[in-house]
Amino acid sequence: MKSNYICNCKHYDFFNKNFLYWENRVVTSDEESIIKYIEKKNFKKKLKILHIGIGNSYAYEKLCLNHTITGITLSKGEIKKAHSYNDENYIVYYCDKISINFREIFSKPKFDIIIDNNLKSYSCCQKSFEYMFENFVNVLDKDGIIISNKNGMNWVKKLKPKISFNLKNFFHYKMREVDGNIKNIFSMDEAIKMSNKFSLKLSLDNDVVIFSK
Numbered sequence: 001m002k003s004n005y006i007c008n009c010k011h012y013d014f015f016n017k018n019f020l021y022w023e024n025r026v027v028t029s030d031e032e033s034i035i036k037y038i039e040k041k042n043f044k045k046k047l048k049i050l051h052i053g054i055g056n057s058y059a060y061e062k063l064c065l066n067h068t069i070t071g072i073t074l075s076k077g078e079i080k081k082a083h084s085y086n087d088e089n090y091i092v093y094y095c096d097k098i099s100i101n102f103r104e105i106f107s108k109p110k111f112d113i114i115i116d117n118n119l120k121s122y123s124c125c126q127k128s129f130e131y132m133f134e135n136f137v138n139v140l141d142k143d144g145i146i147i148s149n150k151n152g153m154n155w156v157k158k159l160k161p162k163i164s165f166n167l168k169n170f171f172h173y174k175m176r177e178v179d180g181n182i183k184n185i186f187s188m189d190e191a192i193k194m195s196n197k198f199s200l201k202l203s204l205d206n207d208v209v210i211f212s213k
């Protein structure tokens, strides 16, 4: 599936090969603190959670007993790991969060929570970032929240394709992180501006950042 964008920036197409990325790496402390926040809130109803950037599926493992998790990623290696749980309720899509495809896959407001600890980190430009943020707000149900992390919001990387070799996988494709644009640091000032633009309430719980509808 080809990804389409509203901007003219250059985007790598990771769809046609089995790109490995975070499936066997340790969950980031940023995502861990988001999960702890959700566990601490002890939500009484079964929530529909959209996880942006599933990594090693840690969020699924921690939250699947009480909630329904849908995920997106650019890595087929991460999708393979997600499929290994054999859970028909854990649906994971190959989808670039800043692409038009996101809007096509998720067309209705149905999620109670969106987890994205690297909200702006991988954006190509401001226009596509704001388009993504608007799409996130549009798929949130009434009273829905976007949860991020202050440290993750300061992290900026770009992903590039790389051919790698090891004895387990021989020659294989990997995503390589390179330094991204420092304009992708999502400061609290910008978070306030985005909250005002989309009429969201912004709050903090230690390093966890919450945008509420």
Ligand SMILES: C[S@@+](CC[C@H](N)C(=O)[O-])C[C@H]1O[C@@H](n2cnc3c(N)ncnc32)[C@H](O)[C@@H]1O
Binding pocket: 021, 022, 026, 027, 028, 030, 031, 052, 053, 054, 055, 056, 072, 073, 074, 075, 078, 095, 096, 097, 098, 117, 118, 122
């Ligand atoms: C640094 S890893 C973090 C994984 C996991 N969230 C964690 O914190 O441990 C970034 C994740 O975001 C995904 N990702 C990066 N850019 C993306 C994009 N434009 N659209 C969707 N997912 C993306 C990667 O595939 C990977 O799952």
